[in-house]
Amino acid sequence: xxxxxxxxxxxxxxxxxxxxxxxxxxxxxxxxxxxxxxxxxxxxxxxxxxxxxxxxxxxxxxxxxxxxxxxxxxxxxxxxxxxxxxxxxxxxxxxxxxxxxxxxxxxxxxxxxxxxxxxxxxxxxxxxxxxxxxxxxxxxxxxxxxxxxxxxxxxxxxxxxxxxxxxxxxxxxxxxxxxxxxxxxxxxxxxxxxxxxxxxxxxxxxxxxxxxxxxxxxxxxxxxxxxxxxxxxxxxxxxxxxxxxxxxxxxxxxxxxxxxxxxxxxxxxxxxxxxxxxxxxxxxxxxxxxxxxxxxxxxxxxxxxxxxxxxxxxxxxxxxxxxxxxxxxxxxxxx
Amino acid sequence: xxxxxxxxxxxxxxxxxxxxxxxxxxxxxxxxxxxxxxxxxxxxxxxxxxxxxxxxxxxxxxxxxxxxxxxxxxxxxxxxxxxxxxxxxxxxxxxxxxxxxxxxxxxxxxxxxxxxxxxxxxxxxxxxxxxxxxxxxxxxxxxxxxxxxxxxxxxxxxxxxxxxxxxxxxxxxxxxxxxxxxxxxxxxxxxxxxxxxxxxxxxxxxxxxxxxxxxxxxxxxxxxxxxxxxxxxxxxxxxxxxxxxxxxxxxxxxxxxxxxxxxxxxxxxxxxxxxxxxxxxxxxxxxxxxxxxxxxxxxxxxxxxxxxxxxxxxxxxxxxxxxxxxxxxxxxxxxxxxxxxxxxxxxxxxxxxxxxxxxxxxxxxxxxxxxxxxxxxxxxxxxxxxxxxxxxxxxxxxxxxxxxxxx
Numbered sequence: 001x002x003x004x005x006x007x008x009x010x011x012x013x014x015x016x017x018x019x020x021x022x023x024x025x026x027x028x029x030x031x032x033x034x035x036x037x038x039x040x041x042x043x044x045x046x047x048x049x050x051x052x053x054x055x056x057x058x059x060x061x062x063x064x065x066x067x068x069x070x071x072x073x074x075x076x077x078x079x080x081x082x083x084x085x086x087x088x089x090x091x092x093x094x095x096x097x098x099x100x101x102x103x104x105x106x107x108x109x110x111x112x113x114x115x116x117x118x119x120x121x122x123x124x125x126x127x128x129x130x131x132x133x134x135x136x137x138x139x140x141x142x143x144x145x146x147x148x149x150x151x152x153x154x155x156x157x158x159x160x161x162x163x164x165x166x167x168x169x170x171x172x173x174x175x176x177x178x179x180x181x182x183x184x185x186x187x188x189x190x191x192x193x194x195x196x197x198x199x200x201x202x203x204x205x206x207x208x209x210x211x212x213x214x215x216x217x218x219x220x221x222x223x224x225x226x227x228x229x230x231x232x233x234x235x236x237x238x239x240x241x242x243x244x245x246x247x248x249x250x251x252x253x254x255x256x257x258x259x260x261x262x263x264x265x266x267x268x269x270x271x272x273x274x275x276x277x278x279x280x281x282x283x284x285x286x287x288x289x290x291x292x293x294x295x296x297x298x299x300x301x302x303x304x305x306x307x308x309x310x311x312x313x314x315x316x317x318x319x320x321x322x323x324x325x326x327x328x329x330x331x332x333x334x335x
Numbered sequence: 336x337x338x339x340x341x342x343x344x345x346x347x348x349x350x351x352x353x354x355x356x357x358x359x360x361x362x363x364x365x366x367x368x369x370x371x372x373x374x375x376x377x378x379x380x381x382x383x384x385x386x387x388x389x390x391x392x393x394x395x396x397x398x399x400x401x402x403x404x405x406x407x408x409x410x411x412x413x414x415x416x417x418x419x420x421x422x423x424x425x426x427x428x429x430x431x432x433x434x435x436x437x438x439x440x441x442x443x444x445x446x447x448x449x450x451x452x453x454x455x456x457x458x459x460x461x462x463x464x465x466x467x468x469x470x471x472x473x474x475x476x477x478x479x480x481x482x483x484x485x486x487x488x489x490x491x492x493x494x495x496x497x498x499x500x501x502x503x504x505x506x507x508x509x510x511x512x513x514x515x516x517x518x519x520x521x522x523x524x525x526x527x528x529x530x531x532x533x534x535x536x537x538x539x540x541x542x543x544x545x546x547x548x549x550x551x552x553x554x555x556x557x558x559x560x561x562x563x564x565x566x567x568x569x570x571x572x573x574x575x576x577x578x579x580x581x582x583x584x585x586x587x588x589x590x591x592x593x594x595x596x597x598x599x600x601x602x603x604x605x606x607x608x609x610x611x612x613x614x615x616x617x618x619x620x621x622x623x624x625x626x627x628x629x630x631x632x633x634x635x636x637x638x639x640x641x642x643x644x645x646x647x648x649x650x651x652x653x654x655x656x657x658x659x660x661x662x663x664x665x666x667x668x669x670x671x672x673x674x675x676x677x678x679x680x681x682x683x684x685x686x687x688x689x690x691x692x693x694x695x696x697x698x699x700x701x702x703x704x705x706x707x708x709x710x711x712x713x714x715x716x717x718x719x720x721x722x723x724x725x726x727x728x729x730x731x732x733x734x735x736x737x738x739x740x741x742x
Contacts, residue, residue, distance in 0.1 A: 041459065042458065042459045042462040042463075043462060043463075043466060044462060132341065132342070132343050132344075136343070136365075136691060213456045213457075213458075214456065214528070216456065217692070220456070220692070221350050221456075222350050222351040222453065222454045222455075222456065223351065223691060223692055223694060223695055224691075225349060225350050300459045301459070302457065302528040303452070303455040303456050303457035303460075303526075303528040303529055303531075303532055304455060304456025304457070304532075304692075305528075305531070305532070306532065306692040306693070307365060307690075307692060308690070309531065
């Protein structure tokens with residue numbers, strides 16, 4: 001390996017560490033903001049914004065109990081897999097004007113697969129914990145996965161397909177290219193409505209990915225006492241919490257990158273380092289807005305659905321909306 | 336047990352239960368195949384404690400049977416003792432008793448509404464309803480001195496009067512709840528996400544409600560027009576024309592599902608407000624106690640002999656207290672039957688063939704009060720194992736006891 005190759009390799013390792021730590025911190029911070037805002041909407045005082053950090057440190061010093069009839073290696077491995085796979089997605093997402101760390105070696109299709117991994121880790125952990133509640137939760141999580149994958153993939157395919165029509169011969173699933181060419185710019189009025197449908201689809205898939213009300217069916221506190229996570233404690237639970245916090249950033253970033261990749265630095269006619277700072281700050285604002293509407297607002301506004309109701313609403317209603325979005329974009333292209 | 340089903344225990348400790356109670360479910364997929372109730376985790380021997388105290392001490396013990404029914408139990412108990420000893424209650428005291436009992440009903444129903452919303456995962460509504468509940472807690476504190484366990488009832492009347500200065504404050508509360516009723520109706524009866532989880536869930540038919548002798552809102556939601564205040568008017572209720580609330584008053588038909596139980600309770604909040612308003616406008620003057628000196632009252636009760644039954648329509652249904660006064664200060668027998676005891680078996684038809692996700696809301700829908708209900712449990716003194724007696728065994732035991740008493 002040449003000297004410069006070695007340097008880039010080292011830089012990437014350092015970058016990976018920095019992104020992992022930053023991703024966790026940002027995730028926990030947004031989780032705190034989400035909890036505070038939900039509390040204010042419910043006319044409560046709510047916890048301080050640093051509460052998720054406190055929870056994390058408290059969990060880390062707590063005893064880590066492995067149930068007697070659990071399968072220890074799966075039980076302990078699942079939280080690590082969940083966290084690692086979620087953090088890995090961060091390496092493929094470009095943040096504001098900073099390109100993704102591994103942007104040239106993975107695309108949206110890979111992200112779609114990586115997004116399924118934390119859920120699979122949860123299912124494995126749930127089944128291996130040897131509790132009836134966790135088993136029911138794991139069954140529900142599997143049903144949820146099967147239900148929300150179709151609308152999610154519909155959105156991804158629709159965006160890539162439209163882009164490939166506009167610019168044949170490029171990797172249309174690359175997030176760099178997707179964020180450089182927002183869907184709104186290349187479609188007409190009908191396609192605009194279609195793109196809005198796709199945005200709606202992604203926004204409704206997000207609560208299920210994050211397992212929050214109304215789609216927290218696998219955890220369902222009042223029914224299953226925590227469901228999948230019922231036997232988890234201490235370090236393992238802390239890792240799951242981290243994975244969930246990072247996943248919130250991942251899902252919100254995906255929405256931002258796919259649908260709102262605009263930057264505002266050029267409006268202030270600045271360039272260089274200052275522009276990057278402004279773009280990053282603007283990116284965080286966009287993240288906040290997306291999290292507010294996709295997570296906080298939804299979870300204070302509705303009741304939890306039943307598993308069959310959730311499944312039907314994803315597989316039939318939301319898929320229909322996604323496909324209608326695809327159809328509108330197609331019609332828009334033809335006429 | 337066939338291979339296709341598995342067992343899920345809910346309780347004695349579970350987040351969806353406010354009090355200890357065990358349910359053993361047999362489940363196939365997400366469907367409930369069979370239900371086995373195993374109460375007896377909350378038995379505290381209150382009736383036994385009562386038999387070692389004098390009548391006036393028992394009033395405060397009866398208040399503590401349950402935190403929410405802390406007007407209903409003493410109301411029924413005082414009526415039972417007054418019935419046994421032939422004590423009459425001054426009219427003003429009757430009106431004050433009814434005001435306190437109806438304030439408690441508002442408090443209980445709104446608390447239940449919040450709990451039900453929490454069971455559905457709708458925490459915003461939990462916080463909203465409990466915020467609305469604060470007003471009734473405040474007025475109860477102003478009138479009685481306590482937010483719960485009011486200490487208001489006394490044999491032959493009430494312990495505190497409602498002064499002229501307090502009346503405008505109560506009227507303010509009435510206005511507050513007239514407005515809040517609209518909010519509750521909007522939130523619970525017009526919200527699609529509550530309707531989707533409660534309509535056609537946990538159905539109890541009219542026949543089942545009759546056969547299982549359900550009481551209170553549980554029976555009324557199935558269309559059984561049963562309300563002690565209507566059927567056997569007592570106290571100040573006799574001056575009013577009270578009609579049992581059934582869901583067809585709001586929606587035009589009776590389904591007997593959880594949604595109908597919500598309708599009944601929300602409408603009863605409105606009814607209670609109207610009752611309180613009537614009582615305030617027609618509050619008679621006069622004494623609030625038939626015998627002010629407690630020592631003298633105790634003397635009368637000590638001499639009195641006989642049996643008495645007191646009934647009252649508690650927020651959850653009919654509560655009955657039975658008292659047998661004999662020699663000495665303490666009653667020979669004191670028996671309290673809370674509404675949850677009647678409604679317990681309604682769970683079985685309600686939960687049959689429902690889904691796991693419906694368990695919390697269906698269980699909560701009868702507004703269970705395990706502390707009120709658990710009056711007996713059978714435990715082996717050596718092994719601490721709970722036992723269940725069949726009807727035949729119970730019959731054999733009763734015959735043996737009768738023979739022992741006749742010797």
